[in-house]
Amino acid sequence: MSMLSLIVFLPLAAAAVLAAVPAIGPAAARWAWIAVSVLEVLLVAVVWAGYKDPGPNGLAFEEQVPWIPGVGSSYHVGIDGLSLPLVAMTVVVFLACAVYCLRDSDRPRVQAALFLFLQSMSLGVFVSADLILFFVFFDLSIVGMYFIIAGWGHGNAARSALKFFLYTFLGSLALLLGFIGLYVFSAPHTFDIPELVAAPPLAGEPLAGGLVLAAILVGLAVKTPTVPFHTWLPPAHTDAPAAGSAVLAGVLLKMGAYGFVRIAMPMLPEVWRAWAWVIVAVGIVSVLYGALVALAQTDLKRMIAYTSVNHMGYIVLALGAAGLLVEGAEQARSVAVTGAMVQMVSHGLITAALFLLAGVMQSRAGTYDLGSYGGLAGPAPRYAALFAIGAFASLGLPGFSGFIAEFQIFAGSVAVAPVTAVALVGIVITAALFLRALQRVFTGPAAGRSPGFADLRAHELWSAGPLLALSVLIGVLPLVLLGVIEPSSAALVELVGR
Amino acid sequence: MQMSPGLLLPEIIVFTGGLAVLLGGSFLPRQRQWIARAAAALALLGAATAAAVAMAGPAQSAFAGTFAVDTATGAARVIATLATLLILGVASGELKDSPRESDTYALLLFATAGVMVLAGITDLLVLIVGFLLASIPLYGIIGLTGGRLGAEAAVKTYLMGALSGILLMLGVTVLYALAGGTDYALLREALPTAPDAAVGTGILGVLAGLLFKAGGVPMHFWVPDAAQGSGVTAATFLTTVPKVGALVAVYRLVATVSAEEHSWLLVAALLATASMFLGNLAAYWQTDPRRLLGWSTVAQVGFLLVPVAAAGRSDLALPSLLFYLAAYAVTNVAAFAVTAALPEHRTLAEYRGLARSRPGLGLTVLVALLGLVGTPPLAIFVGKLTTATAAWDGGHGWLALVVVVNSVISLFYYLRWFAPVFARPDSQAAEFPGRGGMAAWPAVTAAVAATASLALGVLAGVLWAALDGPGIL
Numbered sequence: 027m028s029m030l031s032l033i034v035f036l037p038l039a040a041a042a043v044l045a046a047v048p049a050i051g052p053a054a055a056r057w058a059w060i061a062v063s064v065l066e067v068l069l070v071a072v073v074w075a076g077y078k079d080p081g082p083n084g085l086a087f088e089e090q091v092p093w094i095p096g097v098g099s100s101y102h103v104g105i106d107g108l109s110l111p112l113v114a115m116t117v118v119v120f121l122a123c124a125v126y127c128l129r130d131s132d133r134p135r136v137q138a139a140l141f142l143f144l145q146s147m148s149l150g151v152f153v154s155a156d157l158i159l160f161f162v163f164f165d166l167s168i169v170g171m172y173f174i175i176a177g178w179g180h181g182n183a184a185r186s187a188l189k190f191f192l193y194t195f196l197g198s199l200a201l202l203l204g205f206i207g208l209y210v211f212s213a214p215h216t217f218d219i220p221e222l223v224a225a226p227p228l229a230g231e232p233l234a235g236g237l238v239l240a241a242i243l244v245g246l247a248v249k250t251p252t253v254p255f256h257t258w259l260p261p262a263h264t265d266a267p268a269a270g271s272a273v274l275a276g277v278l279l280k281m282g283a284y285g286f287v288r289i290a291m292p293m294l295p296e297v298w299r300a301w302a303w304v305i306v307a308v309g310i311v312s313v314l315y316g317a318l319v320a321l322a323q324t325d326l327k328r329m330i331a332y333t334s335v336n337h338m339g340y341i342v343l344a345l346g347a348a349g350l351l352v353e354g355a356e357q358a359r360s361v362a363v364t365g366a367m368v369q370m371v372s373h374g375l376i377t378a379a380l381f382l383l384a385g386v387m388q389s390r391a392g393t394y395d396l397g398s399y400g401g402l403a404g405p406a407p408r409y410a411a412l413f414a415i416g417a418f419a420s421l422g423l424p425g426f427s428g429f430i431a432e433f434q435i436f437a438g439s440v441a442v443a444p445v446t447a448v449a450l451v452g453i454v455i456t457a458a459l460f461l462r463a464l465q466r467v468f469t470g471p472a473a474g475r476s477p478g479f480a481d482l483r484a485h486e487l488w489s490a491g492p493l494l495a496l497s498v499l500i501g502v503l504p505l506v507l508l509g510v511i512e513p514s515s516a517a518l519v520e521l522v523g524r
Numbered sequence: 525m526q527m528s529p530g531l532l533l534p535e536i537i538v539f540t541g542g543l544a545v546l547l548g549g550s551f552l553p554r555q556r557q558w559i560a561r562a563a564a565a566l567a568l569l570g571a572a573t574a575a576a577v578a579m580a581g582p583a584q585s586a587f588a589g590t591f592a593v594d595t596a597t598g599a600a601r602v603i604a605t606l607a608t609l610l611i612l613g614v615a616s617g618e619l620k621d622s623p624r625e626s627d628t629y630a631l632l633l634f635a636t637a638g639v640m641v642l643a644g645i646t647d648l649l650v651l652i653v654g655f656l657l658a659s660i661p662l663y664g665i666i667g668l669t670g671g672r673l674g675a676e677a678a679v680k681t682y683l684m685g686a687l688s689g690i691l692l693m694l695g696v697t698v699l700y701a702l703a704g705g706t707d708y709a710l711l712r713e714a715l716p717t718a719p720d721a722a723v724g725t726g727i728l729g730v731l732a733g734l735l736f737k738a739g740g741v742p743m744h745f746w747v748p749d750a751a752q753g754s755g756v757t758a759a760t761f762l763t764t765v766p767k768v769g770a771l772v773a774v775y776r777l778v779a780t781v782s783a784e785e786h787s788w789l790l791v792a793a794l795l796a797t798a799s800m801f802l803g804n805l806a807a808y809w810q811t812d813p814r815r816l817l818g819w820s821t822v823a824q825v826g827f828l829l830v831p832v833a834a835a836g837r838s839d840l841a842l843p844s845l846l847f848y849l850a851a852y853a854v855t856n857v858a859a860f861a862v863t864a865a866l867p868e869h870r871t872l873a874e875y876r877g878l879a880r881s882r883p884g885l886g887l888t889v890l891v892a893l894l895g896l897v898g899t900p901p902l903a904i905f906v907g908k909l910t911t912a913t914a915a916w917d918g919g920h921g922w923l924a925l926v927v928v929v930n931s932v933i934s935l936f937y938y939l940r941w942f943a944p945v946f947a948r949p950d951s952q953a954a955e956f957p958g959r960g961g962m963a964a965w966p967a968v969t970a971a972v973a974a975t976a977s978l979a980l981g982v983l984a985g986v987l988w989a990a991l992d993g994p995g996i997l
Contacts (some may be wrong), residue, residue, distance in 0.1 A: 048883075092985055093984070093985050094906065094984045094985045094988050095985055095988075095989070096840075096843060096910075096985070096988040096989065097840065097909070097910055097988070099911065158900075158909065161900060162900035162905075165899055166898050166899070166900065166901075169894065169899060173946065174948065176943065176947075177946065184943065184947065188939060188943065189944075191935070191939065192932070192935060192936060192939075193931060195935055196932045199928040199931055200928065201931055202928065203924060203925060204910075204929045206909070206912055206913050206916055207916070208919075209913060210913065210916045210917050210921075215917075221923070293987045310678050389556055
């Protein structure tokens, strides 16, 4: 078994053991969860250390085993510069969740099994090099998330989980329809991603190609989510448990954005270019709409959820701009794609940290309502400091990963299409809303539920803290990440330009 | 052309097994009826083995070209016998030591033999025989195992069966008159030159008969009543096994008549669409899990008709149909077996909290229902994927869209069932029975069937290789 298969299936095996053996006690289950998550981080570190860029349309650590040869589908996994950073981000976010849940008392054994299952599925999505394999993991991640929201959520969890399941399931089936279209129009028929990239189906068929791309775009847009397919996100986040929200925002949303760079762009380059302006427009609308609606929220989790719509909008905007063929702008388009990839990692780390910190509010005072707090920096200075760092990271302050990402996105996009500068307004609004939230909750005299608010405990500090530290690390030393991403984004731009 | 009765060995084994169980059962004391059950299981296993061995050989025809022994027949035989074997597991919970135990087993075997015959027939006159062989024991099973509602279900099924049988015979008569024969090979040559309206009437009549057996729109009215009103053994059987033979028969007929006239593929596509939408929408607000499953099987027939619309136009059509049949059989049996394991729980609300007190059974519900939705990597996912691909490959891209839309629609009502299973139990909720007792067999059967649906999905390549043979004769 190769490294990647081990990384994908180790959590699944651990989940199966935890689910099947009721004799495992709560403490043992929690520590086993942490141990597996640490092991995963180490394994990914080994892969990162041994990673060499595989070249255009190549995959490192590749492994292929026939699965259903009759329909040209195989168990095919591999990584490149687009997937490796997301794999690394995924294992880090899941480790943070494992640490965060160390003091949870609600059925820890089943909870650990579910999160480990979800971790397997998430990693599977990012390493799949076969459309059906990708879909299997993509769909099962929805099932896992449904049970986390329904089983451990609060408020109207059952209803939010139902909405989440139906909505994202609809998206995943639209995606499947697009995959079938790619298969039907490929010659020879195959679901293999590198083969489809090497010989893109539907070349010279704008109508059929447009319909297939539309199906894939709808599927990915629901997951990302972009306006107007985002309505499932706020209720799901509001009612999900903190660790569930962290995984949902940090990892699951990336599956949609990742699908654009892995599937839609390289396989349907012609139609992607033809529809690039529409995609750019959707990105701009998502940025502005997400920011404005976030500004109007009084519920902290809903606010962060809408900033996710805003942040994911930047990614869509950059990827759309990468499809605009402008004379001599090869470099700029590549910068935009690199920025989008950094944004995926950055948003994963920062938003996961913010949701974990928001969960602290719920566990202490039982509400996310911003108006219920005031002067929280007095009783909880460490919490205030960490939250402030998270907020500054999220609004894209230099020194954090978000700045590297958004700077590259705009540097690339504006060079290709100056009109995308409109989206810069989104950054200003995000800055305003985070500063306002910080001010309302943390400054002034202690009011509302703030008095007696216990400061961060060790497991809370050591879950959100390292995520933000990584964001700072990327912000200060971006080359570690950019060195991996850049060759692959240059290759992707090349593929889109075909 | 020769008789070669040896080619019908699997059918002969099942039928004589049925006779042996019927006669032997009469001489067994009520507490030792398990011997009859064991004999029935042995006959089914023997027939499945014989069928699998025959599948490895070349495709042949028996009885002067009226019966084809090819990949489709072989697959249908194996699926039908193994599904009935699983249903014996369901029956063990319901019928153990009941007065009609061995009689029911015998009827199950006779009906299975009829279904196997139905799958291989390539001649209209023999098709009538297969239809009757598969139908008559079914009326008996529904009437024998149901209570008061069972009588109503039996009458309804019998009346629908009689009507569709007449339509079938009418259709056969018309086609016989037009083609001057009833052999499919002859129909293929003669029908394209015959008057369209008459050919249409004939084929629609035959299709009506077969759709009754399959439980598809528009001959589906008996399905939900029978699924709800009859005993769980009968409900499981009649929503699972007859479909295997009927759909292979539909495939053979459509492949024959659409060789020259493409519009029959469109008819199949429309029938598939109607079944999917009607079954799914009617299942929406059902509160009885068994009735909900009844409507869900109507929708599943729609999904199963999708590859028929690509008959002869896509290499995937036949193997995907056979794969879906296998996947459907195990998944549907798993879902019904759960209801057999909880015979007193007849509303969806009563399943609330099941996963806390019976985690294994809760997980089985989840696997069965997600399986019916078509969630990967369960078997029906591969079935839906390949059938939708076949339809698009065969020129009906919109049908793939209909499949997707209906899968989303179906998720909602399956969720209405399994969401309570995993919810917090109510304080005043009914107790769930323990693991032992009468319901042990159905619970084990459900687990086995659910595991099989997972295994078929994960190991899909192996099964696909077996089904991707020379196709139909």
